[in-house]
Amino acid sequence: MRRLHALLSSDRAVGLLFIAPFVVTAIVFMVYPVVEAIRMAFYSYNPLRPDLSAFVGIANFEFLFSDPLFWDSLWQATVWTLLSILFQTILGVGIAMLLHRALFGMAFFRGLLLFPYIVPTVVIALIWRWIFNPEIGVVNYSLLASGIIREPVYWLSTPTMAMASTIMLNVWKYTPFVVICVLARLQTVPLELYDAAKVDGAGFIRRFIDVTLPQLREVLIVVIVFRTIWTFNKFEEIYLLTKGGPGTSTFNLAVYSFEQSMASLRLGVGAATGVVMMIMLLIGSIVYLRITKFGEEVR
Amino acid sequence: MRVKDQHTNKAGLGRREFLGGTAALGLGASGLFGSKSALAQSTKTGTVRVWGEPGPYGGVGVAAMNEWAQKNAPGLKFEIETIPWDNVYVKLMTDLAAKRPPSLISVESPIAMQMMAEGLLLPVDDLVEKIGRNRLVDGVKWDYWGNWKGKQYVIPAHHQPHLLLVRMDIVKELGLKDPDTWDWNDLLNAAKTISEKKQGMAGFCMALGRNLCTDYHFAALLHSAGGRMYDPSNKYEVMFDSPQTVEALNFVKELRPYMPKGAVEYSFLQVVDAHVTGQTAMSFYWGRTLGRAAEEAKPVFEATEAFNHAKHPKTGRRNNWNDFQGWCIPAQNNPFIEEVKQALVYQQTSKEWLIKYCHSLMPNVAPTYKDIADAPELKNHPFYQSKSKTVDTYFKASLAHSSSTANELLQGPNPLAGYVHGRSILAQTVQKVVIDNMKPEDAAKWGARELEAIRKENARLLG
Numbered sequence: 001m002r003r004l005h006a007l008l009s010s011d012r013a014v015g016l017l018f019i020a021p022f023v024v025t026a027i028v029f030m031v032y033p034v035v036e037a038i039r040m041a042f043y044s045y046n047p048l049r050p051d052l053s054a055f056v057g058i059a060n061f062e063f064l065f066s067d068p069l070f071w072d073s074l075w076q077a078t079v080w081t082l083l084s085i086l087f088q089t090i091l092g093v094g095i096a097m098l099l100h101r102a103l104f105g106m107a108f109f110r111g112l113l114l115f116p117y118i119v120p121t122v123v124i125a126l127i128w129r130w131i132f133n134p135e136i137g138v139v140n141y142s143l144l145a146s147g148i149i150r151e152p153v154y155w156l157s158t159p160t161m162a163m164a165s166t167i168m169l170n171v172w173k174y175t176p177f178v179v180i181c182v183l184a185r186l187q188t189v190p191l192e193l194y195d196a197a198k199v200d201g202a203g204f205i206r207r208f209i210d211v212t213l214p215q216l217r218e219v220l221i222v223v224i225v226f227r228t229i230w231t232f233n234k235f236e237e238i239y240l241l242t243k244g245g246p247g248t249s250t251f252n253l254a255v256y257s258f259e260q261s262m263a264s265l266r267l268g269v270g271a272a273t274g275v276v277m278m279i280m281l282l283i284g285s286i287v288y289l290r291i292t293k294f295g296e297e298v299r
Numbered sequence: 300m301r302v303k304d305q306h307t308n309k310a311g312l313g314r315r316e317f318l319g320g321t322a323a324l325g326l327g328a329s330g331l332f333g334s335k336s337a338l339a340q341s342t343k344t345g346t347v348r349v350w351g352e353p354g355p356y357g358g359v360g361v362a363a364m365n366e367w368a369q370k371n372a373p374g375l376k377f378e379i380e381t382i383p384w385d386n387v388y389v390k391l392m393t394d395l396a397a398k399r400p401p402s403l404i405s406v407e408s409p410i411a412m413q414m415m416a417e418g419l420l421l422p423v424d425d426l427v428e429k430i431g432r433n434r435l436v437d438g439v440k441w442d443y444w445g446n447w448k449g450k451q452y453v454i455p456a457h458h459q460p461h462l463l464l465v466r467m468d469i470v471k472e473l474g475l476k477d478p479d480t481w482d483w484n485d486l487l488n489a490a491k492t493i494s495e496k497k498q499g500m501a502g503f504c505m506a507l508g509r510n511l512c513t514d515y516h517f518a519a520l521l522h523s524a525g526g527r528m529y530d531p532s533n534k535y536e537v538m539f540d541s542p543q544t545v546e547a548l549n550f551v552k553e554l555r556p557y558m559p560k561g562a563v564e565y566s567f568l569q570v571v572d573a574h575v576t577g578q579t580a581m582s583f584y585w586g587r588t589l590g591r592a593a594e595e596a597k598p599v600f601e602a603t604e605a606f607n608h609a610k611h612p613k614t615g616r617r618n619n620w621n622d623f624q625g626w627c628i629p630a631q632n633n634p635f636i637e638e639v640k641q642a643l644v645y646q647q648t649s650k651e652w653l654i655k656y657c658h659s660l661m662p663n664v665a666p667t668y669k670d671i672a673d674a675p676e677l678k679n680h681p682f683y684q685s686k687s688k689t690v691d692t693y694f695k696a697s698l699a700h701s702s703s704t705a706n707e708l709l710q711g712p713n714p715l716a717g718y719v720h721g722r723s724i725l726a727q728t729v730q731k732v733v734i735d736n737m738k739p740e741d742a743a744k745w746g747a748r749e750l751e752a753i754r755k756e757n758a759r760l761l762g
Contacts, residue, residue, distance in 0.1 A: 047396030048417055052759070125480045135578070157561045159734065246563045247727070248732040262389045263721045266756075290554050 034278070040271035047267060054113030060110050060272035069248055070256060070273070077252035080163065080238075081231045084170040085224060091171065092178025092223075093216065097208075099179065110183070117176040125240030128169050132156055145147045166250050169237055174230075178223055185219040186212070221294045228288075229281050253277050315552035344374030347635045347642075348401035351379050352387065352624075354587070355659040357405055359457065360626075363652035364642035373637050379401075384511060384567050388721040400629035403639045405456050408623045408705035411445045413717025415452035416760040421628040422450040426640055430454065430647045435670040438698035443706055444625040447714070447762070453625035454643060457657070457664035459585050460619035460697040461515060463609060466580040468602040469493055469500075478606045483523075483550055486581075486609040490557035493580045504579035506726075507733055510566040513726035514719070515620040516583045520547040521725075522618035522702040523611040528750055531711030534755055535761050536612050540747035548732050548739035555582065555733050563734055573597055583608075585622075586663035586693045589686065605662075605689040617685065618708070621701040624664075662686070662693040682703060696711060714760045718753045 005011055041060055045053045055192060064070045099110055103162035116124065131137050143149045155165045189212070197207045235254035244251040244259070251259075253273055261270030324725050349364070352356025357379045364377040382390045389408060394400060406414075406441035414420050419526065427441065435441065435455070445453030463486070463668070465478045475489050499567055506512035528541025529535040556560075559578055561569070574582045575592045577599060579725030581586065607617045626637055653671045657664055661682045666672040672694060677683075683689050702708050704716040704725075719725065728746035731737040737745070754761075 048392065049759075050396075135576075143400065152560075154560050157563050242564075243509065245730075247509065247730045259722075262393060263723070265392060265718070265721070285604070 026032055037271045037274050040268055041275045043268050045267040046265050048265065056268065058176050060266075060268040061276070063266075063269055064272055064276065069251065072248060073251040073253050073256040076163065076250060077232055077254075078248070080167060080170070080252055081228060083167050084174075084231050085227050087167070087171045088175045088222060088227060089220065091133055091175045093182055093220075095175065096179045096182035097187055097212070113176050113179055114171045115176075120238055121173070121236050124169065124173060125237060128165075129156070129243060133166055156242055157246055158245060162246055162250050166238050168242060170231060170234065173237070174227065178227070181219050181223045183215060185216055187217045214227075217292075218294070221289070221292050225285055225288060229285065232281060233277065317368070319332075324697075332386070336394060336428070339670065341372035341638050341641075342374065343635065343638060345374055345376075345634075347377045347403070347639065348681065349377055349379050349405070350382055350391070350401045351405040353381050353384060354663065356457070356656050356664050357381065359652070359656045359659045360646055363646035363649055363656075364639075364697075366652075367642040367645035368638075371641065374633070375638060384478075387511070388424060388717070392721070399505060399633050400632055402629070402633050402635040403643070404627050404629065405624060406627060408443070408453070408625070408703055408747075409713070409716035409720055410444060411453045411625060411627050412447070412705045412712050412714045413760075414627065414629075415445050415447045416714030419447075419629060419631065420452045421455055421630040421633075422452055422484040423628065423640070426454055426644055426647075427451050427646045431668070436667060436669050436672050436698070438695075439623070439667065442712065443701070443709070445623075445627065445712070447712060453627045455667035456624045456626050458621055458623050458667055459664055459700070460621040460701065461519065461583050461585045462605040462607060462619055462692060464582050464584050464603055464605050464758060465573060466586055466599070466602045467604050467662070469497060469580040473497075478604075478609070481609040482612045483609050487550070487553055487557075490554055490581065497580065500577065501559045501573070501579040502581065503554055504558050504562060504565070504570055504573045505551075505554075506565045506567070506570050506583075507551075507729060508560045508564045508566045508569075509723045509726045509727075509730055511720055511723070512565070512567045512570065513729055514525040514723060515622075517547065517551065517609060517725045517729050518704050518707075519583070519618050519620045520550055521703070522620075522708055523547075523608060523614065523616040524550075525611070525614045525616065526760070527707045528704065529707065529713055529715060529754070531707075535713070535715060537747050537750045537754060539750050540743050542741040544728075544746070545739045548729065548742055551729055552739065554733050563730065567715065570704060574603070584706040586665075587660060587677045589682070589689070590660055590663060593682075600755050601685070603689075604686065605692050608698060609694060617700045618702040619697055619700050620703050620711060621697065622703065623701075623706070650676070660689040665694040706744065715753050715757055716751075718757060722749065722753070724749045724753070728741060 002250045027053045033184060041055060042055060043053055044056045044059070046077040087224060095113070099113070131139050132139055134152040134157070137155070139155065140149070140152045143153065154161060193211050193215070194207055197211050202210065209246060232252070233254055234252065238250050238255055239258065242250045253276070257270045257273035257277075260266045260273060347364075347368075349357070349361050351360070361377045361379045368375045368377060387406070388410065391404075391406070391414075395414075400419075404411075411420070431442070439458065441451055441455075443458075444455050445451065463478060470478065470489070473492055475492065476485060478489075481489065485502070493500060493502035503515040521544060524547045526541050526544040526547060527538045530538050559573055560564070562573075565573070570582055570584055571588050571591055573579045574584065574588050575596050577596070587602060588601060589605070593604060608619055610617050626643055628636060628643075630636075633639075642645070650671065653666065653668065654674060654676050657666050657671070657677060658680055661680055666677065671677060704719060705713050707713060724746055727749075728742050731742040731745060732739050
């Protein structure tokens with residue numbers, strides 16, 4: 001009894017109490033779904049007939065790897081992720097450097113920059129559908145009015161343009177996240193480094209390559225890892241904008257998983273897709289962090 | 300059907316005003332068979348959830364049920380939950396899987412037939428007798444709505460075919476023949492002529508997106524060519540890899556240059572938009588286009604007439620895709636089964652409510668009972684004055700050409716059709732030709748493989 005009392009009144013107990021809500025939440029909303037998805041990946045499961053659920057071994061994975069649409073979706077997910085991250089990083093760093101200046105009204109512009117990031121995706125996707133509308137969309141109107149194009153561009157009606165449009169949407173929405181992270185880091189870079197480089201005769205580009213980029217390295221590694229994971233898993237933007245079409249030209253693995261689970265009622269195959277995605281991202285992240293030697297300075 | 304038209308229907312008259320008017324019209328007539336309200340009062344309380352497709356008619360049906368509830372179950376309130384068209388399958392399946400079905404569903408026949416074969420619906424033969432087994436309009440059978448192994452699972456809500464909508468002002472201007480006499484070649488020629496001679500206007504429009512609308516549009520062409528997906532008389536053997544499928548796909552390919560460029564992503568709403576905004580002179584669609592045009596584009600409404608589809612040159616078939624939409628009652632996790640049955644009988648035996656139902660979106664939802672189809676009150680609608688032939692084509696003349704994926708060429712129910720539409724197999728087959736430039740022969744083979752996969756996975760449904 002005395003030991004229990006001592007335990008309850010110790011700092012350790014208070015610590016446990018504080019982390020308990022997170023641990024419980026994580027178990028219920030993260031650990032359990034992952035474990036359940038892994039379990040379901042080895043079962044055939046039609047949600048309308050749960051009584052017919054049966055263990056099927058690796059049959060769901062065999063189905064996946066023999067389905068051409070799975071490989072198409074994987075390739076398209078890779079293209080969509082790499083191009084999105086590339087443009088987000090380049091634009092994010094560029095905009096952050098522009099905003100890292102003490103000009104009048106800069107705080108307002110920094111606030112405005114967050115707009116795409118805070119607006120719900122469903123609203124953005126619907127607005128973009130209007131913007132991209134070939135007949136009445138503002139993009140075509142502007143391009144036609146300025147003489148850049150002579151005929152309306154069908155932004156969402158051809159495979160290449162639809163992929164480009166979904167990438168544009170993703171870049172527009174998530175570049176602010178990169179800007180915020182990079183801007184925060186830029187504000188902590190010691191000015192002495194730039195002064196010293198100037199004294200040594202370094203121009204703007206040389207200062208950017210030799211001072212700014214090395215200082216941003218750690219934050220960029222983290223941002224790229226997170227953005228890659230989030231983009232690769234992204235479902236709602238593609239589904240709301242193109243539903244994976246035209247055809248299946250903008251399917252990524254998340255859309256593929258949804259279609260298998262909900263439209264085809266093959267929940268086992270959908271879960272197997274999720275497991276494959278998880279493994280790919282895990283391996284990719286570890287390899288990337290190893291290659292970039294993330295955190296080595298700290299050690 | 301289709302399109303989020305929730306507003307007005309009669310030209311120049313708000314839907315509420317209009318419904319108020321028809322309610323007054325019907326107040327004197329208390330229903331063909333009376334209300335059959337000699338039923339025990341229910342003491343249950345709560346909300347009875349009803350699923351329906353977009354459009355005012357589901358709400359009218361539920362209003363009738365609430366009238367029943369006021370008299371017989373004062374603690375209950377029927378409430379309509381509208382399911383958007385392109386999400387109907389996902390919404391139905393996820394909610395049913397989550398064991399929270401509504402108490403009543405108004406749904407299209409492919410999904411109803413899948414659910415009934417799956418054992419998810421309650422047989423309603425007892426209601427058929429109360430409603431009147433001999434009331435159906437000529438040319439239809441109870442089976443068309445949903446009968447499986449001798450039991451009826453679906454009560455008719457309406458039938459709604461998609462037809463060929465034509466801008467007659469353009470046809471006359473260009474000296475084209477009467478669309479009622481067209482075969483596929485004439486339709487193609489008309490689409491070509493219009494595209495070439497009318498600047499900025501497509502000759503023809505159908506949905507080509509990966510969606511339900513494309514499935515329905517293509518199915519009509521497939522059936523007109525004499526093709527099918529499955530053969531119910533031979534254990535649902537897949538029939539899709541056939542010259543008829545190839546022919547239908549080739550026809551879509553030939554029509555494609557005369558459609559709006561964005562058609563490859565079109566679904567229900569966009570086809571209506573294309574017609575109502577004058578982007579196209581012809582389209583495949585249900586009666587909803589006319590309701591929308593009456594509201595938003597009077598000249599388009601006045602110039603547009605509906606025809607049975609162009610004949611197939613060899614078979615002579617003019618098949619449409621007719622949705623035999625009906626009411627069905629989920630059998631599991633449904634606390635209001637008895638109340639729903641009684642309310643449904645009340646609605647189905649009330650002439651005033653059934654006429655209001657049809658009037659709520661003319662000429663989209665066609666009457667299913669003779670006494671309603673022939674009722675003088677039904678004709679008390681402006682569309683009957685301005686477009687009597689078109690309305691009659693939707694309501695009656697189309698029935699001779701009915702077909703659907705749930706009952707292909709009316710040769711037997713197909714419980715696999717729901718899965719086919721859930722996976723958009725027909726639409727994907729079409730897209731392989733019009734987007735991926737796959738040969739129609741190869742696309743037909745691809746579609747056949749997908750249909751065979753569905754058959755194998757769901758062999759349990761076929762008994």
